[in-house]
Amino acid sequence: MRYFIELSYNGKNYHGWQIQPDVISVQEKLNIAISTITQVNIQVVGAGRTDTGVHASQMFAHFDVDKVLKGDLVFKLNSILPNDITVYKVFLVDSEKHVRFDAISRSYEYKIWMGRNPFLLDFTWQIHSQKPDIQLMNEAAKLLLEYTDFQTFSKVKTDVYTFNCDVTEAYWESKGNELIFHISANRFLRNMVRAIVGTLLDVGLGKITVDGFREIIESKNRGNAGLSVPAKGLFLTQIKY
Structure with a gap:
C-alpha cells in the first residue's frame, strides 16, 4: 500500500531534502519517524530535492507498507519529528501514484x-x-x-x-x-x-x-x-x- 505525505519544513538545520552520509537531511528524519511508527524500515521518496538551507512550505513524499496503518498518523509523526518539520496529511493512494513523476x-x-x-x-x-x-x-x-x-x-x-x-x-x-x-x-x-x-x-x-x-x-x-x-x-x- 502506498501513502502520500504532505509536509513542510524549515530548512535552516538541514543539508537539503536528500539523505546523505554524515549530515542531517529532512528525508532522514522522515524515514526515522515513519519507521518508528510502522516498525518497518521505511525509505520515503520525495517529490523533489531542495538544497541545503532551502525551505518548503509544501512538500510531498510517499512510502510503501504492506498493511493499513491505524490511528492518527499525522499526530504520531509530528510527535516524533523535530519541530522544524511538520506533517499535515497522510493518505492512501493508488499504488501506481508517484510523488515525483506524477507532479505536473x-x-x-x-x-x-x-x-x-x-x-x-x-x-x-x-x-x-x-x-x-x-x-x-x-x-x-x-x-x-x-x-x-x-x-x-x-x-x-x-x-x-x-x-x-x-x-x-x-x-x-x-x-x-x-x-x-x-x-x-x-x-x-x-x-x-x-x-x-x-x-x-x-x-x-x-x-x-x-x-x-x-x-x-x-x-x-x-x-x-x-x-x-x-x-x-x-x-x-x-x-x-
Whole structure:
C-alpha cells in the first residue's frame, strides 16, 4: 500500500531534502519517524530535492507498507519529528501514484528584504543597496517563458539528462520592504532559481540590460549568469498533481 505525505519544513538545520552520509537531511528524519511508527524500515521518496538551507512550505513524499496503518498518523509523526518539520496529511493512494513523476508543476518563491529585520534573518536575504527596478526585472523575467534550455542557470557539475524546463510563470512583486520572486515550471535544475534571481537582480540594479539577460540565457554558460543568492530566502511553495 502506498501513502502520500504532505509536509513542510524549515530548512535552516538541514543539508537539503536528500539523505546523505554524515549530515542531517529532512528525508532522514522522515524515514526515522515513519519507521518508528510502522516498525518497518521505511525509505520515503520525495517529490523533489531542495538544497541545503532551502525551505518548503509544501512538500510531498510517499512510502510503501504492506498493511493499513491505524490511528492518527499525522499526530504520531509530528510527535516524533523535530519541530522544524511538520506533517499535515497522510493518505492512501493508488499504488501506481508517484510523488515525483506524477507532479505536473512545482512553484518556488524567493524572498528579499530591503534593509534589516532581525525576525526574518532565517527566511529572507537582507540587502542594503538601492532598491532594484522591479519593472525592469519583470521585463527580463518574462523572457524565461520564451526558452526551455536553462543550462545557463544550472549547477555546473550535475548529472541531469536534460537542461530543458517548461517555465509557466515568472514575476516579481513588491510588498513594502519585501521583494518576492515567483516562478513555476514542470521541473527545476539544481541551483536554477537562485541563479535566476541573482541574474535578475543584476538587471534591476543596472549592471546588465534586459537584452543582456536574453544573451546570458542563450549563452548556456553558467559563468555569464549572476551570483547564486543565499538559500535561506528560497521556498518550495506548491506542487501540483
